[in-house]
Amino acid sequence: MPTAENGILYYEAGQTYAGIVELTDQGDQMEFLSADNLWSKYQGKAPVVRPNGLATGGVVIPAVAAGNNNVDIAALTAYLAGVLTSVGAGTNQAITRGAVDAYKISSIQITSAGAISVVAGTEGAAFVETRGVAGGPPFVLVGSIEIAQVRFSSLSAAPVLASEIFQVAGTHLERYDSPTFTAKPFNVESGVMGYAGIDFISALPKIHTGSLPKKVYAEYYEPIFAE
Template sequence: MPSAENAILEYEAGQNAVSMAALTDTGDHKTFLSSDELWSDKAGYEAQVRPNGLETGGAVTPAASGSDDVVDVAALTCYLAGVNTNVAADTDKSITRGSTHNFTRHSVTVTSAGAIAVIDGTEGESFSDTRGAAGGPPWIPTGSIEIAQIHISDKTPAPIAADEIKQVPGIHREMYSYPTWVENRIAVENSVIGYAGVTFNAALPLIHSDDAGSTKAAKKVCASYATPEFAEIPNAYDFVRPATSYTVNSTQVYGGTVGSASRSLGGGSFSFSCRDGITDSLFAEEGSNLWFKFRPHRLKTPAIFCQGILGIKESFPAGDAISAECTISAEQEGKRVIS
């Protein structure tokens, strides 16, 4: 019978910081990946995800000057390529109405350089929701963010009215925090480890293009994070993977029983023989959220990865070795990885 005699258990003993960088769209415009397999979640090393978008301020209003075809933009903060950027208020930002047709849509944007700019759409005989179409909103450069649209239905110059300015998040305004996302600090499919990243709760709209729509893109998504460095836990034994357990509940009814199943996530655990139960290096990580890597054979690739808060309870018997029982309080099951 096989045993784990040659197994090895490692823990996240250090971190390597990765500077803010763009994540890669997988093609569904929801999941964006880094170039690393694991992201740390230890306090002080958590990932910082920064999609392009407005953070605060940036209200677009009819121009206080009362002049034709201009709007004012309030001061704002936004994220551009992962950098929190302050943009000063701007006034009398002008649009260009149609010369032949009445219907035009115009986008108020923040450029990649952090300046307010208005992009005019193509005039049309009616409004369109299609980017780049006649009467539709214009394409937004890939490094810019859209903060409002102006919908014009008359080519005659006039002051812009409040109801012509549209600022609904997700439709006319790109917010950095919308849609929301979850971090995938590990990604395993069919026992093959992939790259860590984020998944948004909705696909990001393809409103960005630098070539009039021939190539479309979602807004840029950037992140900084840390990758774990592993070190062996000496004299470890009895590793248990965090895993889901299933329970059957039943209710007796007339003529029989009705059953239902429930599931719960159980924590992981392991033990190790201590040096003295006080100065062992792992004790310094008690209460930290760490990665653990277990291999049933230290010279082979198959492994289990799990991430959770480390709990330690040491024991000092008079007639036996000092040891510690450790728990791994995880948010998800340990992942089995073959390659």
């Protein structure tokens, strides 16, 4: 029978800073793990998880100057590679219309460098929701985030309508805090120690180039144990 007569008690005597680390998707777009077994939960050293995504601002409206095919984008902050990044407002951002087929979706994205980028989809005979096909939204570049879509159904140049701008979180916009997640500073399954990480409440959409989910980062400390 097991006994604690000769047991050794360890305590967390210190911490080693791991930095801001990209977590790895385990194939279900819900579980993302680090390469470390334990994250410290010591006061002031608890892990901070920062998925890529919009934090504040970024509202897209028809251009105030009322030029054809243009939108204005409010200043914003977003988490990119684990860092809260400020992006200035963009005015008169040009959105292209189809040349032959009227239905065209453009994706307004923030690049990994913190710049506004308009990525045009392929025009089609009707709107579809599948990424990367005619009439559908384009893929989001790896490392970038999507903050809006503009959907044109006319070939004729005209001021953008508010009804042509879409910013529904989880569909046309990636937020850092959606979906919600649970941190796992330690991970034991069937009595086996695994790697620390997080579990999202629902799967991240595979909308980035290569049908990948957005990137997820965590800043944490590893515990140092002593007797």
